[in-house]
Amino acid sequence: MTELLSVENMVVGFEGASRPTIGGISFTLRAGQRLGLIGESGSGKSVTALALMGLLPDTAHLSGSVRLAGRELVGLGDAKMARIRGREMSMVFQEPMTALDPTMRVGRQVAEVVRLHCARTGSGHTRERVCRMLEEVGLPDAERIADSYPFQLSGGQRQRVMVAMALINRPELIICDEPTTALDVTVQARVLDVLDRGLREVGAACLFISHDLAVVSQICDDVIVMYRGQIVEAGPVAVLLDHARHPYTRGLVATARLDEVAPGARLRVIEDFWDASQERR
Amino acid sequence: MSESTPEFALREVRRTFHRRRGRGAGTVAAVDGVDLDVMAGQRLGIVGESGSGKSTLLRMMAAIVAPTSGRISFRGHRIDSARPRDLGALRSSVQMVFQDPNSSLDPRMKVADIVTEPLRSPLVRGRGDAPADRRARLVEVLAEAELEPDIARRYPHELSGGQRQRVAIARALAPEPDVLLADEPVSALDVSVRAHVLNLFVDLVRARGLTFVLVGHDLAVVRHVCDSVAVMQAGRVVESGPVEQVYRNPRHDYTKTLLASVPSIRAHRG
Numbered sequence: 001m002t003e004l005l006s007v008e009n010m011v012v013g014f015e016g017a018s019r020p021t022i023g024g025i026s027f028t029l030r031a032g033q034r035l036g037l038i039g040e041s042g043s044g045k046s047v048t049a050l051a052l053m054g055l056l057p058d059t060a061h062l063s064g065s066v067r068l069a070g071r072e073l074v075g076l077g078d079a080k081m082a083r084i085r086g087r088e089m090s091m092v093f094q095e096p097m098t099a100l101d102p103t104m105r106v107g108r109q110v111a112e113v114v115r116l117h118c119a120r121t122g123s124g125h126t127r128e129r130v131c132r133m134l135e136e137v138g139l140p141d142a143e144r145i146a147d148s149y150p151f152q153l154s155g156g157q158r159q160r161v162m163v164a165m166a167l168i169n170r171p172e173l174i175i176c177d178e179p180t181t182a183l184d185v186t187v188q189a190r191v192l193d194v195l196d197r198g199l200r201e202v203g204a205a206c207l208f209i210s211h212d213l214a215v216v217s218q219i220c221d222d223v224i225v226m227y228r229g230q231i232v233e234a235g236p237v238a239v240l241l242d243h244a245r246h247p248y249t250r251g252l253v254a255t256a257r258l259d260e261v262a263p264g265a266r267l268r269v270i271e272d273f274w275d276a277s278q279e280r281r
Numbered sequence: 282m283s284e285s286t287p288e289f290a291l292r293e294v295r296r297t298f299h300r301r302r303g304r305g306a307g308t309v310a311a312v313d314g315v316d317l318d319v320m321a322g323q324r325l326g327i328v329g330e331s332g333s334g335k336s337t338l339l340r341m342m343a344a345i346v347a348p349t350s351g352r353i354s355f356r357g358h359r360i361d362s363a364r365p366r367d368l369g370a371l372r373s374s375v376q377m378v379f380q381d382p383n384s385s386l387d388p389r390m391k392v393a394d395i396v397t398e399p400l401r402s403p404l405v406r407g408r409g410d411a412p413a414d415r416r417a418r419l420v421e422v423l424a425e426a427e428l429e430p431d432i433a434r435r436y437p438h439e440l441s442g443g444q445r446q447r448v449a450i451a452r453a454l455a456p457e458p459d460v461l462l463a464d465e466p467v468s469a470l471d472v473s474v475r476a477h478v479l480n481l482f483v484d485l486v487r488a489r490g491l492t493f494v495l496v497g498h499d500l501a502v503v504r505h506v507c508d509s510v511a512v513m514q515a516g517r518v519v520e521s522g523p524v525e526q527v528y529r530n531p532r533h534d535y536t537k538t539l540l541a542s543v544p545s546i547r548a549h550r551g
Contacts (some may be wrong), residue, residue: 184330214544
């Protein structure tokens with residue numbers, strides 16, 4: 001078994017939509033591999049993440065195959081899926097303020113992830129483990145942080161708590177959906193560093209969703225490009241950045257590279273490379 | 282004298298807000314003693330992180346927010362303590378584009394009315410040289426913002442994010458302002474749309490010789506569009522100067538940290 005995650009012809013449709021949001025995508029993720037998923041808003045990145053995590057709303061219909069360590073997840077019941085979430089795979093969302101429970105101290109929220117999956121740990125032991133994890137994600141004042149409510153923390157601290165929750169059970173796969181998009185650049189740099197070290201320490205694979213090519217190129221080895229619910233191109237980050245085959249990818253890379261254009265000169269746009277109208281059949 | 286009078290002159294400008302609850306309750310100085318001159322034709326970028334006071338500073342220049350203390354002049358006339366009816370010069374020559382066109386455009390107005398609304402303002406009409414034929418001006422500015430004329434009959438919710446921001450730009454241009462203030466105008470846009478909108482800003486600012494003040498957190502965007510930059514931290518301007526000089530030779534530690542934190546596309550070429 002070399003593949004940790006294997007997605008085959010995954011289709012996600014929503015009630016009332018004329019065409020599926022995800023139109024049959026396939027990709028694989030090896031143990032420990034870091035795969036970036038890039039695309040514009042509406043390309044289907046986040047829906048892909050939610051589908052893998054079994055978090056799609058009831059109005060969605062999922063078909064195809066998603067295998068995690070050989071086990072089929074499509075069609076698995078909610079209870080079984082809940083046992084996998086948080087232990088074998090976990091997720092870091094973009095906005096920690098909505099992902100965290102505002103009425104619960106964050107230490108308890110992290111501890112909950114542990115207790116849900118390891119029935120035998122005593123609460124004193126759990127507390128110790130939570131604080132150690134919070135320290136590992138760069139929150140040295142762990143005791144105080146654990147006793148804080150989300151609103152008492154800064155955006156960067158909240159996102160570190162999310163990373164701690166995602167890592168604490170040492171899952172094999174962590175899905176990050178725009179984990180640093182809401183953060184300031186200096187905070188983003190530190191959170192990315194924490195995530196990078198955490199992933200290496202735990203040895204987890206990562207599906208890293210972002211609209212920011214620069215961030216993806218820092219974190220990931222390989223990358224998938226999505227466009228209107230399809231994968232248009234996949235490959236190593238280096239190849240995609242410099243020798244993309246698909247014109248859409250070349251356009252996406254060019255628009256992200258403000259650094260390659262002289263100040264004030266015309267920026268290249270996707271339409272210089274790729275005419276979207278030819279795709280709309 | 283008149284040649285060297287800056288468009289905007291800010292002296293010891295301070296603005297405090299009161300926070301009632303939570304940690305840090307009490308008075309917070311969002312802008313804490315800023316001196317700044319903006320000359321005619323200058324393209325100034327104000328960069329900093331959330332909470333650094335950059336948006337508050339811009340809003341004070343637009344006289345949307347009043348300073349708690351200090352002086353702000355527009356073309357030599359105080360605007361910090363002026364009554365609304367004495368802000369005619371400012372209101373008729375300065376226009377603003379906001380970050381989120383979803384909230385800055387009235388959802389119940391059609392694009393035609395949104396764009397021509399500034400032309401109906403008595404302050405703009407009183408200027409004398411303001412465009413009189415509103416319908417003609419509408420078609421003109423829509424074209425300048427690279428929008429199809431038939432968009433005039435649509436409502437904001439029928440448009441994409443990029444189109445909405447172009448409508449906001451068209452609206453700002455309609456009364457032929459000399460000064461354009463923009464608060465994170467491309468932060469909410471996809472990179473692909475961002476390139477279009479930035480090209481539009483660069484073209485328009487250049488073609489009309491506008492004075493341009495851009496508030497942003499994206500240092501690459503500011504470098505692309507502006508000729509000078511002011512770096513803000515905790516309500517103060519910690520460094521300012523020509524954009525290339527500040528980017529190549531940052532002197533203040535915070536500027537260095539800020540520049541070092543910008544993720545760059547990892548170079549794989551070898």
